[in-house]
Amino acid sequence: MNYRLSTLFGLGASAILTVLILVGSRNLQNFDSALFGYTVASVIAFGALIFRYALWLQRPATRTYWKRGWQIYLKREKFVQNTGIAAKTFAGNILAQSFILKRGFKRWLMHFLIMWGCIISAMITFPLVFGWVHFELEGDIGYRAYLFGFPLQLMQGRSITAWLTFHALDITAIMVLVGCGIAIHRRLHDRGAIALQQFLLDFVPHLMLIAISVSGLMLTASSLWFDGYMYHFIALTHQATVIMTLFYLPFGKLFHIVQRPASLGVELYRKRSPEMQQAECPRCRTEFSAQIWVDDLNKVIEKLGFDYTLPDGTKLQDHCPQCKRIMRGISYANLPDVNEPVFLGVRAEESKEEVQTKDNV
Template identity: 70%
Template sequence: MGASGVELRTDKRPGRGATANEKVRALLWSALGSLALTVLIVIGSRNLEHYDAALFGYTVASVVAFGAIIFRYAIWLRRPATRRYWLRGWQLFLDPKNLAANLRSIIATGFGNLVAQRFIMRRSRARWLMHALIMWGCIISALVTFPLVFGWIHFELEGARAYRAYLFGFPTVAVDGRSIVGWVTFHVLDFTAIMVIAGCAIAIHRRLRDRGAIAMQQFALDFAPHLLLIAISVSGLMLTVSSLWLGGYMYSFISLAHQALVIMTLFYLPFGKFFHIVQRPASIGVELYQNRGREMVQARCARCGAEFVAQAWLDDLKGVVRELGFDYRLKNGRTLQDYCPRCKRVMRGLAYAALAQRLERD
């Protein structure tokens, strides 16, 4: 860097991808996860006694998608930065001296980032409403649908009007099918479908009008997920309309179309934008690392001496950079990471000024 007295050398090698051994291990974890889910389905449905064979397609798609999610997650955890954050997060969380504080931090972060999604609220109320409708619509639908598909929950008629819910074969509460509570219970998926449609409509409207979104968006990544969710929700509502008001007209066709859409979405889940649903909880560990980092020994800038980041975080950053194949060592024996953001800007400005002076002389 000319006038600053240092020079940056960068290794041109690309970052390391997943090796063959890592892919094999990820496949093994994937197979074990799919096997475990299959065993849970058999056990939870009392040896398939309460399993509905008409839902076999949903079950196969769920098992395959679950295995694919584990495979993708295992590969994701092998990335240098992700692995370091993951290991450091668990290391800090399991520290006996800070266990109580860590639990409070995780609960607060989980509620703020995952439940209330306050970080989105700070950006835009419309985006927060969009995310809330889609997220809670999908979560509630999943909590209802998957246990029913796997036979973990089933209902049996008691008397003329009551239905008793059985969880893993054990009796729980009974609901009057003609009461308001019963009607809402048996139509909860209709409400969640409306929530998802509304959320996706807001998302599509934003992507058609927001200049920043228009510049960055891709159809397969940004529009396809919303269209799939809308198609699933609309076809699910059509099933209700057919059964309640049309005497079952075209119910079989709508049911097959709905099943095909759900299976397509389940297969899309591990490899598309929906995968961030699985990734997002890992942010709790990142924020825990940041919170604990403020209490650790702080690194001082090699130029101005100001404290700017935890020394442990800086050491991890250097390790990740080396593992990715980049060399940021400078002529003075330091690395670029040893300087605070302000000094980096100053050094860059000095380097540009020195370059301009050399060009003038030449």
């Protein structure tokens, strides 16, 4: 692993985000200094995320797929078609997450609520934190949003649009709470989940999201119904939980948020593979995968230090999974030697002489 390169990527990413914040907020003119803590945490967490991503890309298998995915996508004659496939996959797998629906409706609903709750929240809060979006009061109840300093449409403070805009984070917080509720219920009742889950990996992310959502809703409650009672304390608690979650992003379960889009490349690779030359199992002659996949896999296996070359010159991985099992079965079936003591019904440790003595007796 080349940590130096990954560190450089991480630092570079943090630097780029800092520049974008400076430019987007018009030299901090539109920057809200109350959100400074969030900004610093976001810059650090973004660098850490890129550091982790760069490390991840150094795995031999990941690098191979990353390169191959781009190579297949950028083929000039198929570029438009590939973009179509990628867009369709993005809509089905990333936006609608149809593959989770196949695993179960409750699971899908849980993930859908948490994911969209978080994404919408992030799309609202990050631009606000970075000073890319800010609001200005116009007249008595008119609000105008500014994006990168450019004015957008004026909205009436008492309109439904304004209510939805100002309470969007409350709505997403409820989405996240319901999603986390379903997830934790499942984790407390499903035997399989109970056996496999780990507190740090599977519970902590939910608890953090719940902490963020509850403290966020408490801010609304405090300002709406309690005249701002304990507002600063709640705001600080909310900030602390958000920052903790941001720092957890690159190293825990939440890393799949940035890792998952890699499935677009894999999906494209697979959708294109039927047109390619197919790998034929040397034993049963079934076509079980595209040849390029098997060749790539063999290269990765070699890089990892394994050598599965068989005496006939083929690699074990050239065979289909079923033939691999049968070949082992045949090797096993060929083992028995009637002259071996074990075959005669005694333990392997006992010598042949002992067997013979027993037989004579």
